[in-house]
Amino acid sequence: MDMQASANQAVPSAATARQTRSAHAFARGLGWFSIGLGLAELVAPKAVARAIGMDGREDLIRAYGLREIAAGIGILGSEHPGPWMWARAGGDALDLATLGVQVPRSDGNLETVSAAMAAVAGVTVLDVACARALTREETRRQSYVDEYRRRSGFSKPPEQMRGAARSDFKAPADMQAPAALRPYGAGEGSGPA
Amino acid sequence: MKALCWHGKKDIRCDTVPDPQIEEPRDAIIKVTSCAICGSDLHLFDGFMPGMEHGDILGHEFMGEVMEVGSGNHKLKVGDRVVVPFTIVCGECEQCRRGNYSVCERTNPNKEMADKAFGHTTAGLFGYTHLTGGYAGGQAEYVRVPYADVGPVKIPDGLSDEQVLFLGDIFPTGWQAAVQCDIQPTDTVAIWGAGPVGQFAARSALLLGAKQVVVIDRLPERLAMAEAGGAIPINFEEESVLERLGELTGGRGPEKCIDSVGMEAHATRSIDSFYDRAKQAMMLETERPHVLREMIYVCRPAGTLSIPGVYGGVADKIPFGPLMNKGLTVRTGQTHVNRWTDDLLRRIREGQIDPSFVVTHTVGLEDGPEMYRTFRDKEDGCIKVVMKPQGVH
Numbered sequence: 001m002d003m004q005a006s007a008n009q010a011v012p013s014a015a016t017a018r019q020t021r022s023a024h025a026f027a028r029g030l031g032w033f034s035i036g037l038g039l040a041e042l043v044a045p046k047a048v049a050r051a052i053g054m055d056g057r058e059d060l061i062r063a064y065g066l067r068e069i070a071a072g073i074g075i076l077g078s079e080h081p082g083p084w085m086w087a088r089a090g091g092d093a094l095d096l097a098t099l100g101v102q103v104p105r106s107d108g109n110l111e112t113v114s115a116a117m118a119a120v121a122g123v124t125v126l127d128v129a130c131a132r133a134l135t136r137e138e139t140r141r142q143s144y145v146d147e148y149r150r151r152s153g154f155s156k157p158p159e160q161m162r163g164a165a166r167s168d169f170k171a172p173a174d175m176q177a178p179a180a181l182r183p184y185g186a187g188e189g190s191g192p193a
Numbered sequence: 194m195k196a197l198c199w200h201g202k203k204d205i206r207c208d209t210v211p212d213p214q215i216e217e218p219r220d221a222i223i224k225v226t227s228c229a230i231c232g233s234d235l236h237l238f239d240g241f242m243p244g245m246e247h248g249d250i251l252g253h254e255f256m257g258e259v260m261e262v263g264s265g266n267h268k269l270k271v272g273d274r275v276v277v278p279f280t281i282v283c284g285e286c287e288q289c290r291r292g293n294y295s296v297c298e299r300t301n302p303n304k305e306m307a308d309k310a311f312g313h314t315t316a317g318l319f320g321y322t323h324l325t326g327g328y329a330g331g332q333a334e335y336v337r338v339p340y341a342d343v344g345p346v347k348i349p350d351g352l353s354d355e356q357v358l359f360l361g362d363i364f365p366t367g368w369q370a371a372v373q374c375d376i377q378p379t380d381t382v383a384i385w386g387a388g389p390v391g392q393f394a395a396r397s398a399l400l401l402g403a404k405q406v407v408v409i410d411r412l413p414e415r416l417a418m419a420e421a422g423g424a425i426p427i428n429f430e431e432e433s434v435l436e437r438l439g440e441l442t443g444g445r446g447p448e449k450c451i452d453s454v455g456m457e458a459h460a461t462r463s464i465d466s467f468y469d470r471a472k473q474a475m476m477l478e479t480e481r482p483h484v485l486r487e488m489i490y491v492c493r494p495a496g497t498l499s500i501p502g503v504y505g506g507v508a509d510k511i512p513f514g515p516l517m518n519k520g521l522t523v524r525t526g527q528t529h530v531n532r533w534t535d536d537l538l539r540r541i542r543e544g545q546i547d548p549s550f551v552v553t554h555t556v557g558l559e560d561g562p563e564m565y566r567t568f569r570d571k572e573d574g575c576i577k578v579v580m581k582p583q584g585v586h
Contacts, residue, residue, distance in 0.1 A: 012574050014556040017564060020573040137573075141414065144553075144574030148418040153396055153550035158423025163378065163402030164545060169536065172292070177375040177497060177522055 016140060023133035027081045030130055033123075034072030034088060041065025053112035054102055064098075067091055082134035089131050092124035195582065196250045196333035197561045202240030205251065205562045213329060213337035218265025221341035223277065227354035228255035228331045230561070230578045231279075231362060232388050233455070233503045235569050237322070241456060241479065242505050244306070244322035253279035253319040254362045255331025256354060259345075268342040275345035277338055278530035279362045281317040281328065284343035295527035300340060301326045315527065332561060334582045346534045349542070355549035355579060356541055359393070363577075364548050365533040367393025367453070370501040371401050372533075373524040374449035381405040383438055383447035383491070384424070385484040386454035387415035389551050389577045390501055394451050395424045396546060403449070405441060409434055411459065414574045418551070438491050446493035455502030456480040465510060472509060479506030489516045500525035551577045558582045 041048050042065035045058035054061065071091060074084035099117045103110065154161045198208045213222055231254050236242045256276040259269050269275065282289050286298040300317035301307055307314035307324050317339070320330015329336060338345060348357050367390050376382060382398040384391050387410035398406045399422065408419035409427045416426035427437050438447055458466070458481045465483055472478035488498050489512050498521055516523070540546055553576045556564055564578045 012553050014554065014560045014564070017554060017556075017567040017573040017575065021563065021567060021570075024570075024572065141574055144414045145417045148414050148553075148574070148576075149421050151418050151550040152421045152423070153392075153546050153548065154422070155544045155547070158399060158421075161545070162399050162423065165397075165400040165540070166378075166402045169401070171372050171375050172532075174292075175373040175375060175524070 012144065019133070020137050020140075023130065023137055024081070026126075026130045027075055027085055027134060030085070030088065030127060031072045031075030031081070034068045034075065036072075038065045038068030038070075038072060041068060051112070052099065052116035053109035054099075054116075055109075060098070064091075064095065080134075080138065082131060082138050085127060085131035085134055089124060089127040092120055092127055095120045096124065194334035195558050196329075197252060197558065199237060199245050199249045199251055200247055203238060203566075205238060205565050207559045207561055208248070210248075210250065210333075213335050215261055215263045216337065217339060218263040219340050219342050220263040221259050221266055221269050221338045221345070222261040223255070223257040223275065223331075223336050223338055223345075224260045225255050225257040225331050225333060225336055225582045226274075227257070227358050228252050228333075228558075228580050228582060229358060229363075230254075230332075230565060230568050230580070232390065233321070235565070236456060236503060236505065238565050238569060239457065241473075242322050242324075243310075244324040244327075246323060246327070249320070249323075249327070250329040250333050250336075251320045252330035252332030252336075253321055254358065255319075255336065256348070256358050256361065257331075257336075260335065262341070266342045269345060269347075273345075274348045276348055276357050276360045276534075277319070277331065277336075277341075278344045278346070278360075278365075278534065279319055279321075280344070280527060280530050281319065281326065281339055282344050282531060283340050289343075292529055292532045294529040294531050303327060318527075332558065332580060332582075334558070344531060346531075346538065348538075352541065353549065355552050356547055357538065358579065359389075359548040359551070360534050360537055360541075361530065362528065363389045363551075364393050364537055365530045366390050366501050366528040367395075368397045368533050368537060369528050370394045370451045370453065370499045371397035371403075374398070374451065374497050374499045376401040376403045376449060378402045379404055380449050381407065381438075381442050381447040382449040382451065383407045383409065383488075384419075384451040384453055385409045385488065386452070386502065387412065387419045387426075388453065391415075391451075391453035392418055392422065392551050392576070393548070394453050394501065395419050396422045398449075398451075399423045400540075400545070405447075407438065407441060407447065412571055415571075415576060418576065421550075434487060435491055442493070446491050446496070448493050448496045450488040450492045450496065450498050452484045452488055452498070452500045452502040454484045456482075456504045458483040468510070478509050480504050480508040482508040482511060486510065486512055489519075489521065492519065492521055494519040495521070497522045497524060501528065552579050554578045555585060556580055557585050 041061045045061040071088045075081045194212050196210045259273040280295045281300040282294040282297045283299040288296045297316035301314045304314040317326030319328050380403050382403040387408050395406050406424045408424040411430040420426050469481035567575045
């Protein structure tokens with residue numbers, strides 16, 4: 001039977017299940033980190049600006065805080081967090097570019113800005129790794145859709161199996177609908193069967 | 194021996210526990226070769242079913258080889274290969290004699306507790322709370338099977354574990370769900386939930402001759418499997434269930450509706466889903482009965498609702514007016530497994546259906562706790578997990 005063959009060729013395994021679970025757990029962690037960072041940027045932009053050597057850019061930091069929170073909610077709230085994780089990685093690139101622009105203007109803050117860039121680069125590596133793992137999982141999921149579409153469980157095409165049990169099976173009396181409630185069995189409008 | 198034990202909400206562990214012993218003359222000890230995680234096990238995992246105790250061994254879908262039989266058991270002998278139905282039945286009480294095995298009057302030793310919860314006791318079940326007897330389950334290397342001269346189904350040579358394992362629960366459950374719809378060739382059968390029971394209900398409805406079988410879910414891989422079995426898929430996250438069912442039935446609604454979801458319906462965007470989530474979280478409601486409400490609303494008048502999905506307590510905001518005024522028939526209950534096993538085993542042997550199509554993950558018992566989470570979260574394309582307590586070969 002074709003179905004049996006496909007069952008034996010099952011792609012999913014304990015290992016793929018573990019990878020999927022790890023990727024999602026990793027994403028959840030980064031989602032909470034994103035929300036935490038975003039709240040800090042939103043609530044205490046001055047402190048954050050000072051910490052990364054961007055004094056005077058509090059409005060920008062608040063805006064970036066909103067972006068972080070949106071990404072975090074997206075990651076935590078979605079069953080398919082891959083695109084949200086890529087959005088986070090994109091945000092990391094924007095952060096790096098912003099800090100990079102700040103370098104020539106750093107006036108004695110170079111060490112602080114460089115440290116901030118190093119921290120963002122580290123998080124970017126994690127975000128990209130997680131996003132790639134989630135993308136792999138989505139691809140795998142699509143392959144399952146394709147594989148399961150071949151798992152009929154029947155020895156013949158479903159259309160040939162329709163009603164196959166009617167010739168040798170009758171619903172027991174206690175499971176038959178009362179005659180008065182079986183108006184459809186004998187054809188439309190023909191009354192109780 | 195190793196066994197999967199319940200230690201609290203979302204806390205299942207692979208523990209070392211004492212081997213089971215023969216306790217009654219009709220008992221048998223089974224070496225479990227295959228067992229599975231059932232969707233209803235997830236209600237225990239998620240802590241929605243009362244009556245679990247620290248250390249309880251889980252599992253009610255299992256099969257294996259007879260290792261020992263009690264002195265009063267003349268049906269089984271050592272070495273027999275058997276599938277064990279999840280309902281424990283005496284075969285002698287009035288209900289068993291009528292074929293109502295799932296409400297056997299004798300096999301629940303905690304009858305008083307069940308009487309208080311349900312009004313009257315139901316049958317004892319393996320690994321499924323102390324309300325149903327507190328029997329050790331089969332997600333273990335060995336299991337004691339009480340009344341083993343009645344329930345276990347002997348399996349002939351030539352069939353793999355995966356082909357017959359589901360005779361113990363989900364195949365007969367899907368079959369009974371369809372049978373109790375009394376399907377006619379003009380019927381549209383709508384099935385909510387494309388999990389394992391929904392998959393078997395869909396195939397059973399097709400075999401029993403439904404004109405159209407429609408399966409409703411939100412997961413593409415599950416809908417793909419339902420479609421493979423001849424069903425029309427509806428993804429409720431992408432289209433309106435009411436509108437689509439209306440289109441498929443000329444506006445009249447499906448004659449037969451099957452709820453293979455039960456108490457943990459996934460939250461849709463509908464208001465009632467949020468309401469149920471909130472009430473369940475506050476322990477003001479045990480169920481999330483969105484599917485029941487939708488079935489009552491959409492079913493054609495004088496139609497039938499069949500409910501194999503597991504519910505545990507009380508449900509709110511059930512539209513009883515439409516249910517009554519439309520004259521719907523409601524059929525439900527745990528499965529009378531032994532009523533169907535001989536016939537379904539014959540169908541498997543004849544090649545009419547091969548239940549192994551539903552297996553997506555095969556793992557060792559030690560991976561069980563992790564696979565509960567994977568199955569619960571529907572990750573990695575997980576539809577049915579089979580565990581091999583004697584090792585994956």
